[in-house]
């Protein structure tokens with residue numbers, strides 16, 4: 110049986126596959142350290158858990174409007190107005206099954222077959238697949254060549270053609286931990302305005318910024334920029350609610366309505382229980398969040414110190430929970446994929462090859478692990494490197 114062209118060249122998520130093989134190794138009895146996961150190791154906040162249980166016990170676990178509960182859309186709008194410093198209303202917001210879902214629905218709503226979407230490398234692997242599934246063509250804009258993973262705005266300009274519909278932005282970045290400065294965003298915004306492009310702004314790591322870095326949303330650059338931005342965020346990272354599967358997008362009322370309609374046909378409303386749990390965390394900031402951010406910052410420092418000790422260079426991780434060292438001098442002809450496979454086999458340390466993100470000189474290390482495990486992971490990496498030419 111022939112499959113559709115849409116899926117025939119589709120590959121599964123590299124990071125999820127790696128996380129799965131690490132879990133298999135662990136199940137077979139090896140002491141695996143999993144630095145491949147993009148998942149906080151904390152439990153969801155107490156408020157979320159209590160709200161979820163109350164939602165189940167309340168007996169109203171039924172369909173909600175396709176775009177989500179009115180009260181949650183209002184809570185998201187209030188949260189965005191406060192954190193991005195520009196006004197949002199419930200009419201701007203669509204609650205989705207996750208940020209991933211919000212991104213894929215956005216692309217389905219904006220991209221026609223053959224349309225181009227600019228990805229700012231190194232970029233999260235799912236963007237490539239999602240653009241492709243929407244019938245679009247992902248066009249890559251390389252970062253500055255100095256290894257910092259900072260954007261090269263000239264490369265962005267060169268990537269734009271008459272077919273470009275939009276740019277996908279992720280700051281703080283998965284995989285590099287890079288946080289865009291306001292000046293860089295202003296330049297990107299003026300490129301979008303000049304070429305009449307959408308900005309799809311994935312802000313899922315927006316609150317995980319460290320060491321004086323500031324997360325700037327393109328919606329706050331100017332009212333015109335807010336109109337052409339689709340802001341995506343969710344509960345997975347900041348509230349450690351990955352398994353709840355809940356996120357949202359905010360856009361113009363027209364686009365929000367369109368995505369709501371699309372969602373009503375493709376998947377229907379997001380999970381009611383998760384909507385209630387998420388709403389509880391937006392109405393009142395969970396007490397665990399501050400400590401979680403501080404914990405990530407301490408872990409970040411452990412990783413920075415460890416990589417420094419080994420003399421490894423890479424972008425300074427100022428946001429999200431990833432480090433992205435450049436190890437290309439230690440790769441054999443199989444590149445970053447071979448390196449990560451050997452590291453997993455030899456030291457039971459799971460990491461992600463940079464090829465998954467369009468950055469073949471790097472590997473990605475997630476520091477969503479306890480400090481104790483991080484220290485052990487760095488010891489394993491150091492030992493492994495000592496065995497390589």
Ligand SMILES: Cc1ncc(COP(=O)(O)O)c(C=O)c1O
Nearest residue numbers: 147207208209233283343345356
């Ligand atoms: C950049 C980025 N965007 C979106 C997501 C997905 O978030 P969600 O769990 O809400 O689908 C991830 C998860 O790894 C991510 O790294």
